[in-house]
Amino acid sequence: MQKLNLRRRGILSALAAAAAGIALADGAREAQAAPQAPVRWRDHFPSLARGAILADLRQRAVLFWSEDGTVHRRFPAAVPAARDLSRVGVTRIIRKVEGPTWRPTPAMRERDPGLPVSLPPGPGNPFGTHALCLEWDHFRIHGISDPALLGGEVAHGCIGLHNADIAELFSLARVGTQVRLI
Structure with missing residues (x-):
């Protein structure tokens, strides 16, 4: 029974990730990260000159x-x-x-x-x-x-x-x- 619940949770997690546009890792492929917060130029440069x-x-x-x-x-x-x-x-x-x-x-x-x-x-x-x-x-x-x-x-x-x-x-x-x- 526990094995079935884990499998069901795995399927539900995959469906939720797919609905959110997140790819899950399968085998050798890496998972794709969710989109990052916008990067601000001010955090890296003193000006835009x-x-x-x-x-x-x-x-x-x-x-x-x-x-x-x-x-x-x-x-x-x-x-x-x-x-x-x-x-x-x-x-x-x-x-x-x-x-x-x-x-x-x-x-x-x-x-x-x-x-x-x-x-x-x-x-x-x-x-x-x-x-x-x-x-x-x-x-x-x-x-x-x-x-x-x-x-x-x-x-x-x-x-x-x-x-x-x-x-x-x-x-x-x-x-x-x-x-x-x-």
Whole structure:
């Protein structure tokens, strides 16, 4: 009887979660969290001068606020794997590149000497369609063409957005936009 009650409670919990729009974990898949409370730019930046980008590595999201505060966007992101995370803190965009050429970092070449020296823009380029270059060496917010990577961890330290999202962020952000990784 107790086994039946537990099963019934499990089914009711699943139905309640589905009605609330929350996915439950089943096997290898992780449960999706309920929507988070809105993030306030004031909690992370002293002002919106030149706009602001917050890369929240725990939430696997990139948030953008325009300089005048009228535009706010949130994009799902692929974030660095814990072993590859070398930076958190404040930086800024120093260059914007449409159709970036990908070059492996020295650490990537050390791990895999067979990597090509570079890949030109186009299909198969890990930087996708656009890249926002940060002050930190070898660190970018760039596109990815595989949506399955979004919300997950990827290697090599960069922040990845779906190509459509990086194109939108690319159009909104400008050189000098402040960026904070938390």
